[in-house]
Amino acid sequence: KIKRIGVPEIRARKGGEPLVCLTAYDAPMARLLDPHCDILLVGDSLGMVVHGLDSTIGVTLDMMILHGKAVMRAAKQALVVIDLPFGSYEKSPQQAFESASRALAETGAQAVKIESGVYAAETIRFLTERGIPVMGHVGLRPQAALNEGGFKAKGRDDAERERVFREAREADAAGAFAIVIEGVAEEIARQITAEIAAPTIGIGASAACDGQILVTQDMLGLFDWTPKFVRRYAQLSGVVEDAVKAYGADVKSRAFPAAAETYSFKPKNG
Ligand code: KIV
Numbered sequence: 417k418i419k420r421i422g423v424p425e426i427r428a429r430k431g432g433e434p435l436v437c438l439t440a441y442d443a444p445m446a447r448l449l450d451p452h453c454d455i456l457l458v459g460d461s462l463g464m465v466v467h468g469l470d471s472t473i474g475v476t477l478d479m480m481i482l483h484g485k486a487v488m489r490a491a492k493q494a495l496v497v498i499d500l501p502f503g504s505y506e507k508s509p510q511q512a513f514e515s516a517s518r519a520l521a522e523t524g525a526q527a528v529k530i531e532s533g534v535y536a537a538e539t540i541r542f543l544t545e546r547g548i549p550v551m552g553h554v555g556l557r558p559q560a561a562l563n564e565g566g567f568k569a570k571g572r573d574d575a576e577r578e579r580v581f582r583e584a585r586e587a588d589a590a591g592a593f594a595i596v597i598e599g600v601a602e603e604i605a606r607q608i609t610a611e612i613a614a615p616t617i618g619i620g621a622s623a624a625c626d627g628q629i630l631v632t633q634d635m636l637g638l639f640d641w642t643p644k645f646v647r648r649y650a651q652l653s654g655v656v657e658d659a660v661k662a663y664g665a666d667v668k669s670r671a672f673p674a675a676a677e678t679y680s681f682k683p684k685n686g
Pocket residue numbers: 439457458459460461462499553596619629630631
């Protein structure tokens with residue numbers, strides 16, 4: 417039996433070999449990613465990359481749990497983290513506890529992630545003290561897009577830089593076991609990483625972090641919206657397009673299915 421990576425092993429990687437993290441939303445992809453990843457995040461990005469929403473605002477806790485169950489059926493060794501979606505945790509630590517305990521109990525995942533503005537420190541502490549490991553998420557917080565008119569890198573002025581630092585410090589002090597830093601300049605990510613105890617996981621936040629995460633569909637070239645920080649390790653959209661074009665042509669010319677792909681039952685007493 418494969419042993420699953422736990423929260424202490426993730427914490428112990430602070431300053432060591434960088435943590436390899438990707439998002440996963442379904443069982444077949446989770447099975448492929450699992451042996452190569454330390455953390456699989458069931459991200460609320462699934463609203464955009466799987467369900468076709470314009471932002472993550474419309475994602476529900478039930479959607480997260482459905483996809484979390486699928487990932488947990490296939491992921492055997494990576495630590496699986498479930499994103500708490502917009503509206504499921506911000507109101508109070510109690511509301512967050514109810515959502516987080518459902519997410520863990522119904523999926524079997526080991527941790528939740530919340531987008532952690534400074535206000536969220538109280539919630540991180542409340543959950544952690546009650547046995548729910550929490551990953552923080554600071555800097556560019558996609559669930560705050562309505563206030564900000566879209567997705568914008570953070571830390572361009574002093575007030576913003578100070579806010580990102582505070583978000584990271586407070587999440588760390590409140591007990592977050594790891595903190596995603598999204599969309600900030602390298603020197604901010606480097607300073608935060610040096611200063612806090614929790615490992616930092618960067619997305620658009622330079623190689624100075626203790627690990628990296630990308631949205632799997634971005635990295636595989638399956639989703640066309642790609643910000644500056646994404647590296648495409650494959651261009652699967654082209655592979656899918658070529659395959660479906662060839663299939664369509666074969667169906668129309670009756671080249672598919674061929675004899676080898678066709679049943680022919682011989683009569684029994686022929
Ligand atoms: O939802 C998501 O995919 C995320 C990561 C990109 C950090 O929050």
